[in-house]
Amino acid sequence: MIEVRDLVKVFDARGHEVRAVDNVSTKVARGEVLVVIGPSGSGKSTFLRCLNGLEQLDSGSVSIDGLDLANPKTDVNAYRREVGMVFQHFNLFPHMTVLENLCLAQKVVRKRGKAEREAKARALLAKVGIAQKADEYPSRLSGGQQQRVAIARALCMEPKVMLFDEPTSALDPEMVGEVLDVMKQLALEGMTMVCVTHEMGFAREVADRVLFFDHGKLLEDAPPAQFFTQPQDPRAQAFLKQVL
Numbered sequence: 001m002i003e004v005r006d007l008v009k010v011f012d013a014r015g016h017e018v019r020a021v022d023n024v025s026t027k028v029a030r031g032e033v034l035v036v037i038g039p040s041g042s043g044k045s046t047f048l049r050c051l052n053g054l055e056q057l058d059s060g061s062v063s064i065d066g067l068d069l070a071n072p073k074t075d076v077n078a079y080r081r082e083v084g085m086v087f088q089h090f091n092l093f094p095h096m097t098v099l100e101n102l103c104l105a106q107k108v109v110r111k112r113g114k115a116e117r118e119a120k121a122r123a124l125l126a127k128v129g130i131a132q133k134a135d136e137y138p139s140r141l142s143g144g145q146q147q148r149v150a151i152a153r154a155l156c157m158e159p160k161v162m163l164f165d166e167p168t169s170a171l172d173p174e175m176v177g178e179v180l181d182v183m184k185q186l187a188l189e190g191m192t193m194v195c196v197t198h199e200m201g202f203a204r205e206v207a208d209r210v211l212f213f214d215h216g217k218l219l220e221d222a223p224p225a226q227f228f229t230q231p232q233d234p235r236a237q238a239f240l241k242q243v244l
């Protein structure tokens, strides 16, 4: 469903180039859950941003169901409608209620009528366990609740794939579980997901494959049972020693 081929993304950092994503190829099948891990600066966020068209690709290609981002004829907005993204900082609109946050893109992008978009929004709020917060402003919710709103907002667009960039890293420890539970539920329902996370328990339990990045390179791509017990690359071995 997602195909990444020879992807390269270079940044210019004060005169010298940083190969943030360095010749990465992989595929994600429908319903698969990938967990992406690696040291800080290894290119995890840049990789995700390339998957949803937030970055101009330097070379290589990224496609979803044959819609190719590298093809200049591809409508990037049409491509991005298929991809939901959730960030570390929830990025909710502070001046809008939870319900309004969930309805905005449905109205502007999907052109849904009021009744339809509100019904969708309420159904998804119920799904993530915060139906009663529809009319609150984001600042009156806990971090865990805000992140669940952000997930529900992305789901309102009925994306083919969900991307998560450290969705629990900004949360107090007691709120991590409620967000991971929502993600786990989504995975069980068959959502295709690519998740950057430091939650190794989630990776072990939920991931179909773990991808390990270092210096922009994809060094390991293996099922968790294999990755966590017998990582092949020395840098993956060293990384695991630190985090486990």
Ligand code: ATP
Residues within 6 Å of the ligand: 011, 012, 013, 018, 019, 020, 038, 039, 040, 041, 042, 043, 044, 045, 046, 047
């Ligand atoms: P972290 O775990 O800290 O979030 P990461 O694995 O997500 O790190 P990226 O944010 O993808 O790493 O960054 C990869 C490399 O690209 C880093 O060297 C970073 O400094 C560089 N980089 C990222 N974005 C930019 C940018 N907009 N301009 C210049 N360099 C950038």
Ligand code: MG
Residues within 6 Å of the ligand: 044, 045, 046
């Ligand atoms: Mg990052």
